[in-house]
Amino acid sequence: MPDDYYFHMDDELVFDTIDAYEKYYREQGFYKKGAPRVALLAGNINQQNSNAEHTVKLIKGLEAKGLNVFPIRSFGQKKLELLQACNPDIVLLRPHGRLAMGQQDNAINWLKEKNIPVLTPLTVYGEYDKWLKDPQGMSGGMLSMSVVMPELDGAVAPYAVVAQYKNESGNLIFDGISNRIDDFSELAAKLAHLQKAENRDKKVAIYYFKGPGKNSLVASGLEVIPSLYRVLQELKNKGYNLDGLPDTKDEFEKILMQKGPVLGPYALGAFDEYLKTGNPVLVEKETYEQWCRQAMPEDLYQHVVEKYGEAPGDYMKVEKDGKAYLAVTAVKFGNVCLLPQPLPGIGDDEQQLVHGAKVAPPHTYIASYLWTRFGFGADAVFHFGTHGSLEFTPGKQVALSDYDWADRLIGTTPHFYNYTISNIGEGIIAKRRTYATLITYLTPPFMKSGLSGDMESLLGKLDKYYSLPDGPVREQYGISVKELAEKLNIHSALGLDSTRNYTGSDIHKIHEYLEEIEEEKVTAGLYTMGIPYSRNKLENSATLMSADPVAFALAELDLMRKRITQQQYSDALYVSTHYRPKANSLIAKAMNGVDTQTLIGELVNETELSMAEKWETAHKDHDLMALMISYGNKGEKEEVKTDSSRLPELIVRLCANEKNKAYIEKLESDKVFDKSSEMLDPVKREKAVKMAEKMKGMAPEMYESVSTANQPDMLELLQIMQDSLLRLKTFELLANDELGKKIEAEKQQILIDKAAVLDSPEYTTWLTRVYKPSLAADIKEMDIEELKQGLETIGYINAATESFPFCAQKAYAEKFADKETWDRAFQHAVEISGHELADKEARRERYAKAVLKLKETLSNARQNKNNLAESRIRSWLPSSMP
Incomplete structure (x- = not known):
């Protein structure tokens, strides 16, 4: 059976192409001339991996409302191709994640271009009676996969149509909620009618x-x-x-x-x-x-x-x-x-x-x-x-x-x-x-709140206060500021003690308070649909949307460059005074068409921009669900030439490592062997490695298993074991005493090989460094890559203690003799290296995010202005009601 196909109510019949399906659909009398075409995307619960009744009921329900139904089963890259081929008027997504994993943007653009609505008939993953009593309805991972993620593709109407019921044996099976399937089918038919009616x-x-x-x-x-x-x-x-x-x-x-x-x-x-x-x-x-x-x-x-x-x-x-x-x-x-x-x-x-x-x-x-x-x-x-x-x-x-x-x-x-x-x-x-x-x-246009009356007078007194040198005149202005602030009851809002003279810090708090009020974004009246913002309101609104992100990103960059202190960065008044004017100037240039790259080039150098872009690439979220789903699709095993005579040699080499031996022993289970054999498919192997790396922290056992299987020797062994007789031979060899002796000898050789690595300058340098009093100072001077390499080296040394007797550098064995001091020194080295690495990575992350925030906000500034200018009524009308 192929991975991607059209199907109907007979789960034994599948169709690779739209022509084959339509031929069957017409010949069997299901096709209704001129009726709307509905693509039904099977979810993770469908008639190919569950009982068929619920899927059949949904197909029948839709067809009973006069719709031509094109059920599709695909979790791979062909899903969008199959969708486009059937040319639907409506897409029904039985959801479990995004509509087209790995092709989200292409799918959304196609839906927009063709004006195709997406509805989501939901499967309730629980017993019907319990679901009825559940005030939430759906939560947790199921809510994310069934409702939230499809919404990213524009899906609407999360309508429950399938739940679980107990069968005669008392087991829970999925089945359609008959009246809700009928109602949902009617909703789909009405939406299709709405698109076609005059x-x-x-x-x-x-x-x-x-x-x-x-x-x-x-x-x-x-x-x-x-x-x-x-x-x-x-x-x-x-x-x-x-x-x-x-x-x-x-x-x-x-x-x-x-x-x-x-x-x-x-x-x-x-x-x-x-x-x-x-x-x-x-x-x-x-x-x-x-x-x-x-x-x-x-x-x-x-x-x-x-x-x-x-x-x-x-x-x-x-x-x-x-x-x-x-x-x-x-x-x-x-x-x-x-x-x-x-x-x-x-x-x-x-x-x-x-x-x-x-x-x-x-x-x-x-x-x-x-x-x-x-x-x-x-x-x-x-x-x-x-x-x-x-x-x-x-x-x-x-x-x-x-x-x-x-x-x-x-x-x-x-x-x-x-x-x-x-x-x-x-x-x-x-x-x-x-x-x-x-x-x-749209919201009403934005404007700065500004100050008036006594508030404006107080700001004037503050400006005068800050312009004067220390002395009696400045003190008098400070008293005047205090009196007016108390008249306005600002002292209560800030928790200032009115019974004593205000300090410079108190007056600064009053200044910050006024600044916050003055810069506060407020709405300028109400919005009337169909009437564009005035030019002035448009410019103000678009600028205010971007001003804070740009100002604080500029300040963040200067903090990372050590041009300002953390205290200054945390002072909103300081940031507003020193960075808002520059932010407004940059936004104005961006809105007037100055190229973003040109503006960014004035703010950061090539090294900083390259660093930010590399960080972004390295930290892009992998589409984990796409990997998980596509990993389940059948692939082609890699054709690798193997020599079965190498079987004893491979077992000896692999089993010298206890983790490898334990992994091979588990292959005696057919289920484990079949799953492990999927690693022979190069596409699936690449996806498995990416997925394991992504889930390393959440599922370390999975990461360890994939890493073990991905060794060249292990892959070669798996290939040999595809021959069932050679698979049996593998387990016979594992129990062979003579081979056991060879494994022990191989273990000895591995210890000697590790000793050679330990004797290299890179490793002996770190051994010396771990015991140095200046270790913390040395680590401070290292960059991120050096710290990563250092932690890896420390880990290797600490895990290779059995090789110390074979090392030419006797310092290993001598220092390890004092195990307590050794453990304390290595633990200390790992802790301070880890902390320094985390600090430097956090700093790099902040730096990169500030650069990227500037780039993104300035790139969007002109588009924001254009979007706000778009106030046509016809943009309000839903696409399904032309």
């Missing part, structure tokens, strides 16, 4: 946020009504049906405030007025209850009844013609409906309600979302601005179930959330708990 036919529901009564619409950092109106205009320009949208923003605002309010539960008079003028949607009690039965488990709905009584409850209730209704606030313009998000609970603490009322939402809240889905029939739901309450309704944090309110309310409708770029934490909550595609909007 804009004029798409129905869009947009939720906005406002407080009860006459409060304005709200969203973090956003002018909501002007922004929302601009978005609606842009939708209209793109062909969406917005019949009745007013010609002006003011008219739009008037309608929205009149027909789209949020009414408090006790505002009975306002509610009566709203019924007369607001034209709410009336949802009949029986219809609402039918929708609830369709959308959620019965016992989940019972929590609502227990808390608020039978529908429609007392809040937003309407009685008409002998029937009970729930009033849903909705303002429709053609196929676009605007809805205020209802209060998620009934109470006075609005902040607490929005950020997570720990009770079921009221009937009115549920009715709004269910009407949007079943009554209005929305093709897409938007939440406009940061932030609402849906993502904070009770339930799991991630991998939600049918018993979590966010999951049941958003349902299977594609969801998009307009969220501020500055609130990543809560944005992630919204993304994961409501299956939202986040569409970020």
Whole structure:
């Protein structure tokens, strides 16, 4: 069976090429002409390494929704090739890591270019019943591999569809959660429909946020009504049906405030007025209850009844013609409906309600979302601005179930959330708990806080104080500074004792305090989508984004060069005064197009830049998961010419080392032998060595095993042992007494060879150095490479004590005779060498990071400016809604 292939519901049938799969798919009657194409990437749990039922159920579920499904199994470099060949409209990633390990950037660029959304049907690695009760849903490594890493590729909708169940034998097996597979398949089909449908036919529901009564619409950092109106205009320009949208923003605002309010539960008079003028949607009690039965488990709905009584409850209730209704606030313009998000609970603490009322939402809240889905029939739901309450309704944090309110309310409708770029934490909550595609909007422009009034006067007095020599006039200014600082209550903020005269240090603290306030970044008003920053605000914002990183990187470089002290570097006022002006100048040049290399060349020399780049290369994170996954793929064993007559010689040479002998003895196990034999594949061997090196600290046994197997003699032995008869012969030789004598002789020769190494000048020099009183001073003068070599040499000497009797240099045996002094001297040498090496490496790291931070920040300065200038509404619209 190949490593990379397409498959279907018969796990015995695999297809190397897209042509072969499509031929089978058409001939078997699965293909639906003109239907969306869905690539289903099998994860680490699939029908090739697990029971097939869950994968088959997912394929069937997707096909039942009218989709053409292209299941792919690949963990290697061919995954992206197979994906591209099937030309999908949507990618479904059953996640366990990145979408295309080792080709992440290429994969992301392809997804962007082709406008392909990625959804993530999740596998719950635990028993279904226990998962239902778990308030977290998923955590630890599984959360990282199944949710976090796919998000880096743009994946959304981490929707739980598979869990473990006990079979008849009491064993846990994976199986599909039938209704959730059906719901997820419907979500995928709706998203595919959204991409292909004509804009004029798409129905869009947009939720906005406002407080009860006459409060304005709200969203973090956003002018909501002007922004929302601009978005609606842009939708209209793109062909969406917005019949009745007013010609002006003011008219739009008037309608929205009149027909789209949020009414408090006790505002009975306002509610009566709203019924007369607001034209709410009336949802009949029986219809609402039918929708609830369709959308959620019965016992989940019972929590609502227990808390608020039978529908429609007392809040937003309407009685008409002998029937009970729930009033849903909705303002429709053609196929676009605007809805205020209802209060998620009934109470006075609005902040607490929005950020997570720990009770079921009221009937009115549920009715709004269910009407949007079943009554209005929305093709897409938007939440406009940061932030609402849906993502904070009770339930799991991630991998939600049918018993979590966010999951049941958003349902299977594609969801998009307009969220501020500055609130990543809560944005992630919204993304994961409501299956939202986040569409970020800019923060308001930045400006320096500056000083005014008495604060500005105090800064003037401080400047005068520092300009004067010691003497009575300076002392008088110091008293004046103290008086004004106490008037402003700054002494309390800084913990200064107002009953005594201030020292120079106290006055410096006041100066730092003012500097911090003056340089503080604050927002300059609110942001309106579609209106670019003014040139001045654009320049200020872009500069302020980069000023601190550049200033502190410049100071860090001077600290490493010993041009300033640690105390000066730690003094924010000193850094601001001495480095911020230069930082601002550099940023201005970068934003105006001066080449980054030219700017860096003014700040660091070639040696410093080369050192930083070498450090960066050496410390780049290896894609460990890519190595682990690709290591599991079959490879080709290296064709190595071997001479079976060398078998006794190899065993003698290898078994002279006890670690090698122990390793060979373990090869009697078929499982261990098969695993070790993978080292004969040169590609897999290279990956194994890289992985072992990366995990050396976490898994020293793995590192030792790979290092042992990677010896040329051991690889040759493994190659010979591929012949089953010669493998048996190997273990016979291990038990041979005559060979045992030869092994002992080989051990003796190894001791003699080591003695020759010990007698070399490099080793005898270090032996002398270890005992020298000036050892610490000598080590201080060494560079990093010398220290590394020294530690290696010390380790070699200390591990080769059995060779001392064979050394020509008798100093080894003589000094080792006093074992206590020897151990103390070598331990001391290792400690101070290790500490010095760590200090020098830390210093090099700081130096390199400062250079790289300068390079990165100055490189990004112009792009930051360009990004901030990009304020087009069309950049807000999600790619799946052209």
